[in-house]
Amino acid sequence: xxxxxxxxxxxxxxxxxxxxxxxxxxxxxxxxxxxxxxxxxxxxxxxxxxxxxxxxxxxxxxxxxxxxxxxxxxxxxxxxxxxxxxxxxxxxxxxxxxxxxxxxxxxxxxxxxxxxxxxxxxxxxxxxxxxxxxxxxxxxxxxxxxxxxxxxxxxxxxxxxxxxxxxxxxxxxxxxxxxxxxxxxxxxxxxxxxxxxxxxxxxxxxxxxxxxxxxxxxxxxxxxxxxxxxxxxxxxxxxxxxxxxxxxxxxxxxxxxxxxxxxxxxxxxxxxxxxxxxxxx
Amino acid sequence: xxxxxxxxxxxxxxxxxxxxxxxxxxxxxxxxxxxxxxxxxxxxxxxxxxxxxxxxxxxxxxxxxxxxxxxxxxxxxxxxxxxxxxxxxxxxxxxxxxxxxxxxxxxxxxxxxxxxxxxxxxxxxxxxxxxxxxxxxxxxxxxxxxxxxxxxxxxxxxxxxxxxxxxxxxxxxxxxxxxxxxxxxxxxxxxxxxxxxxxxxxxxxxxxxxxxxxxxxxxxxxxxxxxxxxxxxxxxxxxxxxxxxxxxxxxxxxxxxxxxxxxxxxxxxxxxxxxxxxxxxxxxxxxxxxxxxxxxxxxxxxxxxx
Numbered sequence: 001x002x003x004x005x006x007x008x009x010x011x012x013x014x015x016x017x018x019x020x021x022x023x024x025x026x027x028x029x030x031x032x033x034x035x036x037x038x039x040x041x042x043x044x045x046x047x048x049x050x051x052x053x054x055x056x057x058x059x060x061x062x063x064x065x066x067x068x069x070x071x072x073x074x075x076x077x078x079x080x081x082x083x084x085x086x087x088x089x090x091x092x093x094x095x096x097x098x099x100x101x102x103x104x105x106x107x108x109x110x111x112x113x114x115x116x117x118x119x120x121x122x123x124x125x126x127x128x129x130x131x132x133x134x135x136x137x138x139x140x141x142x143x144x145x146x147x148x149x150x151x152x153x154x155x156x157x158x159x160x161x162x163x164x165x166x167x168x169x170x171x172x173x174x175x176x177x178x179x180x181x182x183x184x185x186x187x188x189x190x191x192x193x194x195x196x197x198x199x200x201x202x203x204x205x206x207x208x209x210x211x212x213x214x215x216x217x218x219x220x221x222x223x224x225x226x227x228x229x230x231x232x233x234x235x236x237x238x239x240x241x242x243x244x245x246x247x248x249x250x251x252x253x254x255x256x257x258x259x260x261x262x263x264x265x266x267x268x269x270x271x272x273x274x275x276x277x278x279x280x281x
Numbered sequence: 282x283x284x285x286x287x288x289x290x291x292x293x294x295x296x297x298x299x300x301x302x303x304x305x306x307x308x309x310x311x312x313x314x315x316x317x318x319x320x321x322x323x324x325x326x327x328x329x330x331x332x333x334x335x336x337x338x339x340x341x342x343x344x345x346x347x348x349x350x351x352x353x354x355x356x357x358x359x360x361x362x363x364x365x366x367x368x369x370x371x372x373x374x375x376x377x378x379x380x381x382x383x384x385x386x387x388x389x390x391x392x393x394x395x396x397x398x399x400x401x402x403x404x405x406x407x408x409x410x411x412x413x414x415x416x417x418x419x420x421x422x423x424x425x426x427x428x429x430x431x432x433x434x435x436x437x438x439x440x441x442x443x444x445x446x447x448x449x450x451x452x453x454x455x456x457x458x459x460x461x462x463x464x465x466x467x468x469x470x471x472x473x474x475x476x477x478x479x480x481x482x483x484x485x486x487x488x489x490x491x492x493x494x495x496x497x498x499x500x501x502x503x504x505x506x507x508x509x510x511x512x513x514x515x516x517x518x519x520x521x522x523x524x525x526x527x528x529x530x531x532x533x534x535x536x537x538x539x540x541x542x543x544x545x546x547x548x549x550x551x552x553x554x555x556x557x558x559x560x561x562x563x564x565x566x567x568x569x570x571x572x573x574x575x576x577x578x579x580x581x582x583x584x585x586x587x
Contacts, residue, residue: 017390020386020390021387021390021391021401024383024387024405025401025404025405027462028404028405028407028408028462028466029404030423030430031416031419031420031422031423031430031462032407032408032419034419034422034423034429034430035419035422038422046428047427047428047432050428050429050430050432050433051433091314092314092315092318093315095310095311095312095314095315096311096312096314096315096316098311099307099308099311099312100312103304103307103308103311105304105305105308111312111316114316114319114324115315115319117323117324117327118319118323119575120568120571120572120575121327121567121568121571121572122519122522122523122544122571124523124525124544124547124548124564124567125327125330125564125567125568125571126322126323126326126327126330126564127547127548127552127564128326128330128333128551128552128557128560128561128564129325129326129327129329129330129333129561130322130326131552132329132340132557133321133322133325133326135340148318148322149322151318152318152319152321152322152323153322153323155315155318155319155323156319156323159315183303183307184303184304184307184308184311185307185310185311188311209410212412213411213412213413213414213526215412215413215414215525215526215529216525216526216544216548220552231412231414231415231526234414234415234418234530235414235529235530238418238421238530245422245425245428248418248422249422252415252418252419255412255415256411256415259410259411259412259415260407260410260411263407263410264403267403267406270410271406271470271474
């Protein structure tokens with residue numbers, strides 16, 4: 001409605017602008033393209049023509065990685081860590097945000113400040129004490145040793161998003177349910193959560209990506225290969241096959257392809273999360 | 282009759298009390314898990330880091346050798362710490378002066394909704410989604426003087442292949458390119474969301490008054506997205522302060538520690554050597570910088586609102 005045809009035409013008016021956009025697009029896509037085709041090439045072909053399409057699409061690199069045993073284990077570990085992190089982050093942050101928005105209790109405003117602390121500094125700042133805590137509670141080299149701190153560090157942002165969503169819910173809804181003698185826990189679970197699917201999706205997708213990509217915490221926490229998440233495994237691969245680029249590029253393709261697919265599906269929620277957070281933050 | 286009224290009143294009061302107690306119980310059930318987890322893994326560690334930073338400790342037993350501010354003076358005088366600070370500042374500057382203007386320009390070109398803009402927005406946002414570890418490895422290939430873009434470029438202009446990642450003079454600019462590549466789409470998306478919030482009448486009115494496109498950008502669009510500009514500047518700086526994952530597959534801090542960042546320094550000299558006191562001192566320095574940046578941002582954002 002707000003976009004008149006005249007304006008749309010105006011936004012394409014400058015050929016220089018379009019040329020600039022295309023140059024940036026090549027800059028963005030070139031490394032991804034080179035990676036995706038590189039895994040199919042032989043090392044000699046990679047050397048002579050890194051940018052061309054492969055002469056024959058060799059699958060041996062992919063087969064070697066998938067059949068290598070280590071790769072599926074790493075992906076499984078990452079999947080477990082990410083799913084557990086998402087489930088716990090969504091559950092704990094929505095519970096806390098619901099209480100902070102819709103219940104009256106002593107110290108409510110201080111609690112908001114308390115969680116804001118988590119927005120101030122990155123996990124790296126606390127990495128040594130976190131390591132020692134995990135050692136003391138025997139969670140080193142365990143996937144839960146990655147999951148719990150990740151959830152804790154994701155809470156502040158997730159609570160922020162849930163709070164602003166819950167504040168928009170009609171108060172009468174909660175009050176009517178209270179009249180019907182539905183307890184707060186019941187209201188949270190049976191009334192508020194089913195209405196909150198958009199924000200659950202946003203927090204979930206955002207948390208998933210952060211967890212799936214995270215490196216420092218697993219690096220410090222996990223020490224045996226059987227527990228490695230995929231970024232650790234990739235680092236180890238890079239060390240072991242530092243000159244075997246076709247193999248490394250094939251490995252990259254195998255991890256990037258699902259990430260790109262996921263991104264294209266979940267793009268809406270990712271952007272909602274980052275713009276919502278940016279506006280509030 | 283009176284007694285029954287009193288009895289009902291009592292019952293009512295009793296139920297109300299029960300409900301208040303129940304309410305408190307519910308609040309505790311809802312809040313406790315988040316508060317405990319956050320306390321144990323976020324708040325407590327920062328307090329512990331502050332305490333540990335005054336001890337010489339290898340992490341075993343309990344910290345007993347109190348050394349005062351010695352760890353801090355060691356950090357400040359460690360020569361690689363200066364490199365780490367300089368590199369972090371360099372990355373922050375590139376983010377602010379190259380990445381944000383690029384993102385703003387693209388946002389201004391692409392913020393209206395058409396298939397063309399939607400497609401390029403998706404393309405530009407794609408790198409933000411990819412794991413730092415994977416993105417860094419991809420660019421390590423691009424920069425490999427024997428294979429990638431680096432070789433193609435040097436062949437094209439007829440010079441010996443250059444290994445930028447092994448060259449102390451070029452390693453940070455090379456990393457900055459990867460950084461811009463990875464994150465400009467993120468900032469662009471924030472600008473786009475803000476630009477779409479500008480009332481169209483405002484732009485239309487200015488155009489009818491004869492304002493040229495660049496005047497509309499300068500006098501309406503940019504002032505209207507001040508908060509978005511402030512928030513992206515904040516993200517650009519805090520992102521630079523925690524940069525680490527992306528550099529590991531590119532250079533791992535090398536050559537000769539030339540590409541260390543603050544977190545890289547913390548990892549290299551604190552974590553891997555289990556120097557808890559020294560590492561904690563680095564953490565606290567980083568923490569103070571982060572908090573200072575947040576305070577400055579809050580002030581700036583409040584001023585932008587007014």
